[in-house]
Amino acid sequence: MPESGGAERHALRLKAVSKTFGGVKALDGVDFEVLEGEVHCLAGENGCGKSTLIKIVTGVYKPESAGLIELFGERLDGITPVQARDRGVSVIWQDLALFANMSVAENIAFDAMVGLRPRGVDYRGMKKRAGATLERLGVTLDLDAALSTLPIAQRQVVAIARSLMNDARLIFMDEPTASLTQSETDRLLDIVRRLSADGVAIVFVSHRLAEVLEIARRVTVVRDGRLVGVYPTEGMTQARLGELMTGHMLEDSVAARDMSSAPAVFEANRLGRPGEFENIDLVIRRGEVVGLCGLLGAGRTELAHAMMGMSEPATGEMRLHGDVYRPTSIRAAIAHGMAYVSEDRLSLGLLQKQSIVDNASISVLDRLLDGLGLISNGKKLGLIRGWVEKLGIKIGLPDDAISTLSGGNQQKVVLAKWLATEPKVLILDSPTVGVDVGARAGLFRIVRELAEQGLAILLISDEVTEALYNSDRVLHMVQGRIAGEYDPSTTSVQALEEAIYE
Amino acid sequence: MNNLLRNRQVEFRLLVVLALLCAGLSLATDTFLTMANITSLLNNNSVNLIWAVGLLVVLIAGGIDISFAVASSVVQYAAAKFLIGIGGGNWILGFIVCGIVGIGLGLINAGLIHKFRIISIVVTIATFNAFFGLLMFFSGGRSIYSLPDWWSDRVILFEHQAVDGTWSELTLPFAVMVVCVLLTWILIRRTNVGRQLYAFGDNPEGARRAGVNIAAMQALAFGWCGMMAGIAGLMQVNIVQEVVPNALYGRELEVLAAVVLGGARLGGGRGTVTGCVLGVMFVAVTQNGLNLLGISPFAFQMIIGAAILVAISTSNISFSSLGRIRMEGSK
Numbered sequence: 001m002p003e004s005g006g007a008e009r010h011a012l013r014l015k016a017v018s019k020t021f022g023g024v025k026a027l028d029g030v031d032f033e034v035l036e037g038e039v040h041c042l043a044g045e046n047g048c049g050k051s052t053l054i055k056i057v058t059g060v061y062k063p064e065s066a067g068l069i070e071l072f073g074e075r076l077d078g079i080t081p082v083q084a085r086d087r088g089v090s091v092i093w094q095d096l097a098l099f100a101n102m103s104v105a106e107n108i109a110f111d112a113m114v115g116l117r118p119r120g121v122d123y124r125g126m127k128k129r130a131g132a133t134l135e136r137l138g139v140t141l142d143l144d145a146a147l148s149t150l151p152i153a154q155r156q157v158v159a160i161a162r163s164l165m166n167d168a169r170l171i172f173m174d175e176p177t178a179s180l181t182q183s184e185t186d187r188l189l190d191i192v193r194r195l196s197a198d199g200v201a202i203v204f205v206s207h208r209l210a211e212v213l214e215i216a217r218r219v220t221v222v223r224d225g226r227l228v229g230v231y232p233t234e235g236m237t238q239a240r241l242g243e244l245m246t247g248h249m250l251e252d253s254v255a256a257r258d259m260s261s262a263p264a265v266f267e268a269n270r271l272g273r274p275g276e277f278e279n280i281d282l283v284i285r286r287g288e289v290v291g292l293c294g295l296l297g298a299g300r301t302e303l304a305h306a307m308m309g310m311s312e313p314a315t316g317e318m319r320l321h322g323d324v325y326r327p328t329s330i331r332a333a334i335a336h337g338m339a340y341v342s343e344d345r346l347s348l349g350l351l352q353k354q355s356i357v358d359n360a361s362i363s364v365l366d367r368l369l370d371g372l373g374l375i376s377n378g379k380k381l382g383l384i385r386g387w388v389e390k391l392g393i394k395i396g397l398p399d400d401a402i403s404t405l406s407g408g409n410q411q412k413v414v415l416a417k418w419l420a421t422e423p424k425v426l427i428l429d430s431p432t433v434g435v436d437v438g439a440r441a442g443l444f445r446i447v448r449e450l451a452e453q454g455l456a457i458l459l460i461s462d463e464v465t466e467a468l469y470n471s472d473r474v475l476h477m478v479q480g481r482i483a484g485e486y487d488p489s490t491t492s493v494q495a496l497e498e499a500i501y502e
Numbered sequence: 503m504n505n506l507l508r509n510r511q512v513e514f515r516l517l518v519v520l521a522l523l524c525a526g527l528s529l530a531t532d533t534f535l536t537m538a539n540i541t542s543l544l545n546n547n548s549v550n551l552i553w554a555v556g557l558l559v560v561l562i563a564g565g566i567d568i569s570f571a572v573a574s575s576v577v578q579y580a581a582a583k584f585l586i587g588i589g590g591g592n593w594i595l596g597f598i599v600c601g602i603v604g605i606g607l608g609l610i611n612a613g614l615i616h617k618f619r620i621i622s623i624v625v626t627i628a629t630f631n632a633f634f635g636l637l638m639f640f641s642g643g644r645s646i647y648s649l650p651d652w653w654s655d656r657v658i659l660f661e662h663q664a665v666d667g668t669w670s671e672l673t674l675p676f677a678v679m680v681v682c683v684l685l686t687w688i689l690i691r692r693t694n695v696g697r698q699l700y701a702f703g704d705n706p707e708g709a710r711r712a713g714v715n716i717a718a719m720q721a722l723a724f725g726w727c728g729m730m731a732g733i734a735g736l737m738q739v740n741i742v743q744e745v746v747p748n749a750l751y752g753r754e755l756e757v758l759a760a761v762v763l764g765g766a767r768l769g770g771g772r773g774t775v776t777g778c779v780l781g782v783m784f785v786a787v788t789q790n791g792l793n794l795l796g797i798s799p800f801a802f803q804m805i806i807g808a809a810i811l812v813a814i815s816t817s818n819i820s821f822s823s824l825g826r827i828r829m830e831g832s833k
């Protein structure tokens with residue numbers, strides 16, 4: 001390929017890269033190019049092969065065939081993770097790939113430790129360097145704390161800091177903003193811009209298309225392991241990008257209905273828990289979708305925990321179908337018909353080594369018994385097939401380990417697991433983090449259907465558009481209190497955004 | 503300081519319990535807190551401690567080893583045959599031969615685990631049986647009593663006679679144990695290779711993606727454990743002055759229990775040398791105390807079992823609640 005005067009040099013060039021897992025063609029002859037200093041987005045549906053592409057460039061997987069792999073003009077025939085890093089490649093992994101029992105500092109500085117040539121460990125220097133990198137990110141974390149004691153958003157920050165440690169020239173960011181708050185995301189995007197201005201190439205993967213269009217110069221779209229095309233983001237719209245990714249048009253529109261005459265399923269009266277939330281009055285009616293917006297730390301997740309019996313409210317009361325409801329454990333809550341798709345999706349509540357079927361059916365085993373009281377494999381498979389189809393989960397075989405699924409598809413399995421319990425009240429806590437646009441539309445179509453069948457749904461969301469387009473009513477929570485209620489059919493996205501991020 | 507307490511909770515708790523236990527025993531008996539008792543406690547537990555730090559490294563790397571005690575027996579027997587065969591040898595040769603045979607046996611475990619992707623508990627139960635079967639086959643179950651003098655003579659590093667005439671002394675196995683413990687500490691705490699062991703045990707896939715050489719980590723962990731088994735075998739002969747093929751059979755569980763009690767996690771990624779030493783000492787003092795109090799040795803087994811259950815369950819509870827408090831506090 002002739003270069004235009006040599007001004008724009010390639011950080012990475014891939015030609016005709018293919019990779020197959022068992023029967024699944026994860027990548028099929030994909031070309032991919034990134035220029036130095038460019039922010040390049042890699043977009044596509046869940047399971048289209050984005051993470052696989054990253055793993056090939058970093059030597060974690062060997063491709064079946066590759067016409068060309070070239071890093072900074074150097075042609076490579078096989079590459080190992082260490083070689084990739086030595087050439088200035090670093091990665092923020094989708095599943096973070098951090099070490100739970102190690103300290104924050106050690107996690108951030110870990111890559112310097114790799115290699116078999118024995119060296120001493122300089123803990124003080126390590127802390128200093130880790131601290132300096134966190135400072136660049138504008139975050140303070142306790143450097144000595146074990147990673148496992150950190151909430152998920154802070155772990156994400158640790159993973160970001162780690163990728164910045166060794167003066168990388170090409171950084172892959174696989175859904176780095178999935179569990180970040182708005183302000184943290186803004187800060188990350190600022191850093192991405194700064195790095196790019198310094199000549200660092202960045203490959204950015206995200207399912208938040210607004211973010212993609214804001215940050216990237218070009219976007220490469222992949223569908224089902226095949227290259228769709230490379231497009232400049234200038235002039236691109238979210239709708240058009242979604243269409244390229246999924247192959248069909250997606251439409252978003254307000255679908256709110258007036259549910260005020262339906263009977264209440266869940267009620268909370270003056271519910272409070274010191275330091276978390278207070279004076280919460282909340283009604284969710286039969287067939288209603290109630291959106292719950294607010295900044296991270298506003299107490300939304302804590303409220304959900306109380307509803308699920310994971311913590312005990314100190315004041316007020318909850319009612320289910322009019323009866324006093326005081327769950328003492330998650331199990332009790334589930335028995336009452338409550339279900340909770342939690343926001344902590346990197347641990348996911350999934351058993352990584354177990355099969356997809358077993359994971360999806362774990363919460364309903366008692367309903368899958370055959371005549372002898374044994375778990376019926378047939379019923380189990382039937383259950384899975386149904387949900388795989390409805391949610392559009394991309395899997396190989398139901399018996400494959402859950403760890404073989406792409407990140408977004410693992411999340412859909414979590415959803416399937418909860419929907420299989422046939423709940424009366426469903427709490428969705430940021431259900432679309434890491435889920436692609438097509439699947440989001442599919443997910444909300446299902447949420448609609450479930451609501452129509454009479455399910456009462458609480459939708460906790462960080463994305464204003466999502467809450468507005470898919471709820472019948474939107475509540476806004478600020479510092480543990482419900483600060484306002486909005487009717488989606490008369491409220492604009494902008495108005496609600498202003499209220500939240502003022 | 504606050505951090506130290508938080509990250510070293512298991513060790514701290516164990517230290518407190520051990521201190522209370524020692525205080526109780528010194529009050530309950532007048533034999534416990536004597537120099538003679540303490541030194542013999544240290545001498546007699548040298549072998550266990552050498553094994554324990556070897557096993558600790560394997561546990562940190564996410565594996566488990568059942569075969570190390572039997573491996574020590576194999577090393578003893580092979581080394582005795584070889585050294586007698588070449589006309590006696592000396593301490594240096596003894597360390598070299600035992601170390602190498604031990605490492606070799608450890609590498610067999612590592613090789614099987616890595617090559618055939620079988621989990622370590624299965625592999626080491628198999629090698630446990632294989633090592634023992636082969637040893638009994640070749641030795642015919644016969645012990646070796648006529649050992650080279652350098653090997654069976656006691657090497658006294660420190661001795662002291664109390665006013666009542668009882669002798670207390672520290673012998674070579676104690677010093678060797680101290681060196682093994684220090685070396686292990688340096689390995690896992692102070693070198694990059696040791697930190698990779700932790701990472702590998704904690705998140706194998708994450709470590710692999712970071713470029714950690716998985717085969718090398720397996721080899722290092724089991725090789726180290728094997729080397730410690732070799733040295734422990736050498737020292738045990740020095741203590742009992744004979745090679746009895748089945749003498750060490752069954753000792754592995756007691757050591758495993760002590761190491762787990764010391765906070766090493768089955769499953770990898772967690773464990774410290776301090777905790778490991780405290781775990782072994784806790785088990786040793788309990789046993790010693792029951793002995794001095796004249797209580798049935800079977801009570802010992804029950805107490806150790808209960809202590810492990812308590813240690814494992816309470817450490818889990820406090821860790822998760824700690825996590826929650828910090829999450830709330832961090833917003």
Ligand SMILES: Nc1ncnc2c1ncn2[C@@H]1O[C@H](COP(=O)(O)OP(=O)(O)OP(=O)(O)O)[C@@H](O)[C@H]1O
Pocket residue numbers: 021022024025026044045046047048049050051052053094394395396403404405406407408409434436
């Ligand atoms: N180790 C593996 N074994 C078997 N199949 C795998 C493995 N890794 C990935 N796959 C399959 O390859 C395909 C591509 O997966 P990949 O993780 O690259 O998707 P992705 O584009 O990153 O999706 P997401 O947006 O959900 O993260 C998926 O169908 C997945 O099931």
Ligand SMILES: [Mg+2]
Pocket residue numbers: 050051052094174406407408
């Ligand atoms: Mg992915």
